[in-house]
Structure formats: C-alpha cells, structure tokens
Amino acid sequence: MYALKAKAYDLRQDVLDIIVSGGGGHIGGDMSCMEIMLTLYSRMNITPETQNDPDRDRFVLSKGHCVETLYAVLADRGFLDIEEVKAKFSRFGSEYIGHPHNTLPGIEMNSGSLGHGLSVCVGMALAGRMDGRKYRVYTLMGDGELAEGSVWEALMAAGHYRLDNLCAVVDRNHLQISGNTEDVMGHHDLHARFAAFDWHVIDVADGNDADQLNAAFDEAERTKGRPTIIIADTVKGKGSALMENKASWHHHLPNAEEYEIISRELKERKEALLHE
Amino acid sequence: MNKIPNRAEMCEVLKEAAAKDRDVVVLCSDSRGSGSMTSFAEQFPEQFVEVGIAEQDLVGIAAGLASCGKKAFAVSPASFISTRSYEQCKVDCAYSNTNVKLIGISGGISYGALGMSHHSAQDIAAMSAIPGMRVYLPSDRHQTRKLFEALLQDRQTAYIRVGRNPVEDVYEEGNVPFEMNRATVLREGADVLLVACGEMVKPVQEAAERLSWEGISAAVLDMYCVKPLDREGLLKAAKGKKLVVTAEEHAPFGGLGSMVAQVISAEDPKRVINLALPDAPVITGTSKEVFAYYGLTGEGIAETVRKALEG
Numbered sequence: 355m356y357a358l359k360a361k362a363y364d365l366r367q368d369v370l371d372i373i374v375s376g377g378g379g380h381i382g383g384d385m386s387c388m389e390i391m392l393t394l395y396s397r398m399n400i401t402p403e404t405q406n407d408p409d410r411d412r413f414v415l416s417k418g419h420c421v422e423t424l425y426a427v428l429a430d431r432g433f434l435d436i437e438e439v440k441a442k443f444s445r446f447g448s449e450y451i452g453h454p455h456n457t458l459p460g461i462e463m464n465s466g467s468l469g470h471g472l473s474v475c476v477g478m479a480l481a482g483r484m485d486g487r488k489y490r491v492y493t494l495m496g497d498g499e500l501a502e503g504s505v506w507e508a509l510m511a512a513g514h515y516r517l518d519n520l521c522a523v524v525d526r527n528h529l530q531i532s533g534n535t536e537d538v539m540g541h542h543d544l545h546a547r548f549a550a551f552d553w554h555v556i557d558v559a560d561g562n563d564a565d566q567l568n569a570a571f572d573e574a575e576r577t578k579g580r581p582t583i584i585i586a587d588t589v590k591g592k593g594s595a596l597m598e599n600k601a602s603w604h605h606h607l608p609n610a611e612e613y614e615i616i617s618r619e620l621k622e623r624k625e626a627l628l629h630e
Numbered sequence: 631m632n633k634i635p636n637r638a639e640m641c642e643v644l645k646e647a648a649a650k651d652r653d654v655v656v657l658c659s660d661s662r663g664s665g666s667m668t669s670f671a672e673q674f675p676e677q678f679v680e681v682g683i684a685e686q687d688l689v690g691i692a693a694g695l696a697s698c699g700k701k702a703f704a705v706s707p708a709s710f711i712s713t714r715s716y717e718q719c720k721v722d723c724a725y726s727n728t729n730v731k732l733i734g735i736s737g738g739i740s741y742g743a744l745g746m747s748h749h750s751a752q753d754i755a756a757m758s759a760i761p762g763m764r765v766y767l768p769s770d771r772h773q774t775r776k777l778f779e780a781l782l783q784d785r786q787t788a789y790i791r792v793g794r795n796p797v798e799d800v801y802e803e804g805n806v807p808f809e810m811n812r813a814t815v816l817r818e819g820a821d822v823l824l825v826a827c828g829e830m831v832k833p834v835q836e837a838a839e840r841l842s843w844e845g846i847s848a849a850v851l852d853m854y855c856v857k858p859l860d861r862e863g864l865l866k867a868a869k870g871k872k873l874v875v876t877a878e879e880h881a882p883f884g885g886l887g888s889m890v891a892q893v894i895s896a897e898d899p900k901r902v903i904n905l906a907l908p909d910a911p912v913i914t915g916t917s918k919e920v921f922a923y924y925g926l927t928g929e930g931i932a933e934t935v936r937k938a939l940e941g
Contacts, residue, residue, distance in 0.1 A: 408699065456726055462697060464726040467717055473687045474722055477694020477702075480679060484655075485698070504718075507687035514682075 356627060358396060358564045361430065362388050363624035366593045367617060368426040368436055374613055376444035379452065380419040382603040386527040386562070386588040387420055387494060391427045393567040394492055394523075402432045405460055411489050412478045414463050416471020417496035417525060418453040419605075424461070425450065433460035469502025471495060472522055476511050479520040479581075490575070494523045498530030501539045506551070512581040513552030520581040521574040522553075526561065527590035531604045544585055554582045561586025594619040632771065632799050636792040637666040637735050639771040643778040644703060648674045654782070655700045657681060659688040664794070665705040665735045689715040689732065693722035696729040701782065708734025708750035708791050709741075712757060723787040724762035731781055732757075732789045737767070738829065738879035739912055739920055740794035746911040750791070755884025757789040758857045764788040765857040767828030772801040773854060776808035791828060795917065798832050800852065813860040815867060819849030822935055823871045825864065827853045827886050830877040830905075833921070836928025841935055848935065859889050865897055873938050874902045877931055879921075882906040903938055905931060 366388055373379035398411040415424050425443070429436035442448040449458060453466030463474050471493040478491045499505065512520055524544070532538050541547070548555045554577045556570045567586065574582035590604075591597030594616040597606070608616060648654040648670065657679045662668050671678040679695070681688045685706050692702040704711065711734050712719070723730040734753055741748035757765045766781075766788060768774040774792065781788060800816070801807075807814050816831070817838050826834040831852045838848040851867050853860065868874055874894055876887040887904025894902050905926060913923050921927055925934065 412698075463693070463728075464721060467721050469686075470690055470718065470722055473690025473718070474694040474697070476687070477691035477696070477700075478698050479694075480691065481695045481698035481700055484652075484676065484700075504686040504690065507681075507684035508690065511681055511684070511687055511691065 355564055358392060359627050360624050362392055362564070363593065363620045365392065365423070365426040365430060366620050368429070368440070369422045370608065370613065370616055371440050372422045372425060372443045374608060375440045378444065378605065378607050379422045380605045381608070382529065382590045382597060382600070382605070383417060383420045383496060383525065383527065384423040385592045385597065386590045387417070387525040388423050388592065389562045389564050389567060390494060390523055390525060390586055391423055393564045393571065395427050395431050397568070397571055398492070399489065400460070402459060405433070409487050409489050412462055412475070412491045414471040414475050414493045415454050415465055416493045417468065417499055418465030421452060421454050424454060428460045431460070434458065468496070468499040469504040472505055472508035472512070475520055475522070476508050476515070476517065479512070479517040480515065482519050483517070489519070491520045492523065494525060496530070497524055497526045497528065497535050497541065498538065500524065500541060509548065509551040509553065516579050517581045518578050521571070522581070522583045524583065524585050525588055526585050527588045529590045529599065529601045529604070531601065533601050548583045552580060554580045556582060556584045558584055558586040561588035562592050593623065631796070633796050634771050635666065635794065635796045636768060636771050636774040637794070639774045640733070640778055640792060641666045641670050643775050645670050645673060647782050648677050651701070652677060653700050655679060655695055655702050657688055657692050657702060657704045659683055659685050659706045659710070661706045661735065664707060665733070667705055685710045685714040686718050689718035689730065690722050692730045693718070693726060693728040697726070701729055703731045703733055705733040705735060707748065708737035708753050709748050712750055712753035712789065716756060719757065719763065719789070720760050724760045727762065728787060729785045730787050732787065734789060734791040736794040737791035738793060739907070739917055742916050742920070743914050749912065751879070751881045751907050751912070753789070753791060754856055754878070754880050754886065758884065758889070762787065763857070766790045766854055767856060768792065768854050769828060769831035769852050770797055770800040772799060772803060772806045773808060773852070776806055777854065780810045793829050797829050800831050800835065811855045811858050811860060813855065813863040814852040815849070816852050817848070817850040820847040820870070821872055822846065822848040822939070823851065823868050823874045824848050824877070824931065825851045825853050825874065825886065825890050826877040827856055829879055829917070830926060833926060833928045833931055834877050837931035837935065840928055840932040846935065846939065853886060856886050856889065859893065861893050864890060864893055868894055868898055868900070871900065873935065874900065875905065875931065875935055876902065877905040877926060879926070880906050882909055901938065903934060905934060
C-alpha cells in the first residue's frame with residue numbers, strides 16, 4: 355500500500371502542474387479526493403484496452419470540477435499522456451477542458467453541473483441488472499453538491515430499486531466555495547439522512563487513507579440488497595499546510611512562490627510515508 | 631373523426647419494437663397514464679422503469695441506461711421534461727451524446743384549463759437552442775408512427791412533442807409520405823406558402839382549402855422536423871411565393887416561425903407572418919376553444935392570408 359500512498363503525492367504534483375500550466379483549476383477539491391479516485395481506479399475492472407467492454411466497471415465524476423485529479427489518475431492508469439494534459443489543459447482549442455468530457459479515453463459521461471452523476475449511475479446500474487452483467491458502478495460527489503435536489507431524487511431511486519451494484523462516495527471535506535458546508539447549507543447527520551433513503555452507509559474516518567478506503571470498498575462489494583454510500587472524511591487542499599482546510603483555496607491559482615512551497619511539502623510528505 | 635391520440639400510436643410502435651429488441655426501454659415519472667404507456671409497462675415490465683415524480687432523475691437515469699447501450703425513451707409531460715429537466719437534457723443527453731429520446735407528452739396547451747404550469751409553449755425554443763438536440767412535432771397518428779419507427783433506428787438524442795387528445799388525420803393509412811428530416815409537401819400552390827408543425831398542420835391544410843375557393847393558391851408544408859429544419863425543402867416551397875405564413879402551438883419567440891423567418895430572410899427575403907400563441911398566459915379553455923380565440927383555425931389563418939395579400 356506504500357506505493358499507492360506515495361503515488362497520491364506524485365499525482366498531486368501533476369495536479370498542481372496541470373492547474374498552474376492551464377491558469378486555473380479547482381485545487382482544493384482535487385487534493386481532497388485524490389486517494390478516493392486513486393484507490394477506486396486501483397480496484398475497478400477497467401483499462402485502456404477494456405474501456406469499451408460492456409462488462410467494465412463504470413465511474414462518473416459527479417463533482418466534475420475536480421477533473422484535474424481525474425486527468426492525473428487516468429494518465430497514471432495509461433488512458434492519457436500526462437505531459438500532453440499539462441501542455442494543453444484549458445488552452446485554446448484543447449480537448450482537456452475544466453470538466454470531464456467523454457470524447458476522452460476513460461471518461462464515461464460529461465459532468466460539471468452538480469447533482470447529475472448519481473442519477474446517471476442509477477441508470478447504469480439498472481442497465482447492468484437488466485443485462486445480467488456483473489460490473490459495478492461508482493460515482494464521486496462533493497459534500498457541497500448534496501444541496502442539489504436531484505441528488506436526493508437519485509438517492510431515493512437507488513434505494514427503491516435496491517441497487518447493490520452501485521456505490522457512491524462523498525468527498526466530505528467540509529468546505530465549499532463560500533465557506534463551511536454547515537454554514538452554507540447544513541447537512542447535520544449525513545449518515546442518518548442516507549440511511550433513511552435505504553442506503554448502506556459507511557463512514558471513513560480518514561478519507562485520505564487508502565487502507566481505510568479499500569476496506570470500505572470491500573464492505574460495499576459484500577453488501578447485498580442495498581446500494582452503498584461511503585462518507586469519506588477528507589481534508590480540502592490535502593498535501594500542504596498552505597492550502598489545507600482553507601475555503602479560499604477552492605479554486606485559488608498558486609503563484610510561483612506558493613507553487614514552490616506546495617511542491618516541497620508534497621515531496622516531504624511522500625518521504626515521511628517511508629518512516630510510518 | 632379519429633379517436634386515437636398520437637401518444638397511443640407512439641406506445642404501439644414502442645411495444646412492437648420492445649417485443650423484438652430488449653434494449654428498448656421506456657421510463658416514466660408517474661406519467662404512464664398520461665403518456666399512454668400503461669400497456670407498455672404491463673407487457674414489458676423488465677423494459678420499463680418508473681422513477682416517480684422526479685423529472686431530473688428521469689432524464690439522468692435514461693442517460694445512464696443509454697450509455698450502457700439501451701434505447702431509452704423518457705416519457706413525461708412536455709411542460710416538465712422540457713423545463714424541469716432542461717439541464718439534464720442539455721448535459722446528460724445532448725452534450726454527453728447519449729441515445730435518449732425525450733418524449734414531451736400533453737404538449738403545447740393540451741392540458742387546457744390546468745394553466746400555464748402545465749402548458750409547454752416554450753419547449754421548441756428551449757430544446758432547439760441545445761447543440762445536438764433534434765426537435766420533432768408529428769402532425770397526426772400516422773406520421774407519429776413513421777417518426778418513431780425512424781427514431782428507433784438512430785442513436786442520437788431528440789425531443790419529440792406529442793399532444794394529449796386525438797387529432798384529425800392529416801395523412802391516410804397506407805399513404806404517409808415520410809422522409810426523416812425532410813418536410814412533407816401536403817399541397818402545391820402558387821401564391822402563398824403555409825408552414826406548420828404538430829397540431830397546427832390540420833388547420834393550415836383547412837386554410838389552404840378555404841383560400842382555394844377564393845382563387846388564392848396556397849402551398850402547405852408539414853415541417854414536423856423543426857430541428858434540423860428542412861431548409862432546402864422550405865426554400866424550394868417558398869420560391870416564387872408572395873408570402874410565407876407559419877402556424878405553431880408555441881410562444882411567439884424562438885419556435886417554428888422564428889426559424890422559418892431566419893432562413894427566408896437570409897436566403898429568399900419576403901414577408902413572413904408568424905402565427906402563434908401570445909407572449910402571455912393563454913386564455914382558459916380546451917385546445918379547440920383556445921385556438922379559435924387566437925385565430926389558429928382554418929378560417930383564422932385564411933383571414934390572415936387574405937388581409938396580408940390585400941395590404
């Protein structure tokens with residue numbers, strides 16, 4: 355597991371490079387959800403060779419503004435060329451835009467507007483059931499995104515249809531663009547809310563810990579008769595004290611000095627993993 | 631008078647397709663009754679998805695199904711599917727390029743006295759403005775059948791508006807000229823061109839007949855394909871005419887009239903009159919009463935033509 359944990363810091367550097375190269379991006383959320391996406395892709399039954407296989411696992415990034423992390427992870431899995439992403443991101447005429455686009459390899463659906471991903475995944479999970487296929491369907495949502503009413507429509511449908519081939523993850527970093535999620539629109543007891551919609555709910559105390567995430571995904575796979583939602587408690591801006599738990603870093607563009615500080619800290623934290 | 635509404639014919643075509651192809655899936659939002667889909671749900675329960683009163687979810691789920699190879703037909707009142715789920719239509723269907731057919735049932739002012747919340751007089755404008763979205767308004771049950779048979783063969787999204795009540799036949803059984811994305815010439819004429827879609831085709835046909843009694847020769851075009859508009863067919867039919875009149879069950883902005891005027895003004899400038907519903911909540915009444923009030927009848931349309939030609 356050391357390799358995956360260390361890789362999370364290498365890919366954070368890629369995310370930083372993509373954002374600085376393109377002149378903007380959603381760095382705070384990118385950093386909080388890195389381990390979630392990396393762990394998922396280390397488990398999912400999908401490769402560049404099988405990306406059109408009807409039996410592949412599906413992933414939809416509902417919090418589409420964190421596409422920089424998706425690009426970094428897809429590049430790591432061989433779907434994209436990271437140097438090309440860095441060179442072209444957000445540039446004139448680029449296919450690497452600031453939200454997922456399914457003309458790119460490995461991306462199932464376009465997203466960006468919040469509250470869409472879970473409904474789409476309900477459809478994918480229903481299709482899998484209709485066709486008797488064994489694939490699993492995953493989506494990643496932000497905690498601020500949960501204020502969208504459409505999310506609760508989809509939660510209701512997934513519970514109603516007992517879609518145990520569906521697993522949703524909430525990147526619970528407690529911050530959104532205007533501040534603390536509980537101040538903007540309180541979620542109170544999210545666990546109870548999801549459970550009331552007939553979901554199996556798993557709380558992950560450290561959503562930036564790949565071991566804990568893997569255990570949660572194992573449990574989700576074992577859970578039958580209900581969809582599973584994982585509330586992964588993460589740190590927004592994870593990787594450098596400069597940006598951690600700061601709402602102002604939601605889409606802050608690091609300057610040259612900040613870039614150096616963050617890069618250095620990412621290296622130090624990766625080093626520190628060796629001594630854990 | 632025909633007793634079969636277009637929506638019922640749509641259901642028959644979808645049932646025939648579903649029997650042969652298990653990838654044909656119908657979704658409803660507590661709308662199987664108003665969508666005439668009850669018999670589909672009963673006969674093909676494995677190919678039917680009920681989402682409850684949740685139109686955003688309806689379209690998102692349809693897109694997810696379509697992305698896995700299903701031919702998804704999302705059926706919900708036109709007023710809701712075209713506005714409540716507008717963003718899902720844009721992002722999950724058109725932008726993501728999924729094979730979702732969005733069926734707006736009880737379109738236009740079909741719901742009559744239920745008021746503006748239930749009227750869809752903006753759907754042509756809204757849907758046409760989405761890149762990649764096609765917009766169709768079949769005029770009668772026979773054309774509805776042809777259209778759905780064609781839609782079952784393609785893999786692109788589209789919005790189809792169908793009315794609630796039976797409408798008089800425009801075409802005869804066994805004689806339904808239909809080419810996908812090509813307007814149908816219903817009548818040749820020398821002086822005026824009348825263009826309509828959906829339930830306005832029949833009144834326009836009647837107007838042409840009335841005008842012929844007075845020596846005015848009017849051509850009639852059934853532009854069921856509002857987007858992509860059949861530019862070629864329109865320009866051919868408009869050539870040499872003194873006047874073009876459009877009629878639609880829609881707000882006066884951004885619908886068939888706007889699109890026809892755009893083409894005519896750019897390619898073959900001449901006077902174009904757009905007949906539509908007002909930019910206001912429509913008066914209470916049945917479709918027939920409301921159309922009569924706003925001059926959207928055979929006689930009303932004929933009178934517009936007479937006045938324009940005199941003026």
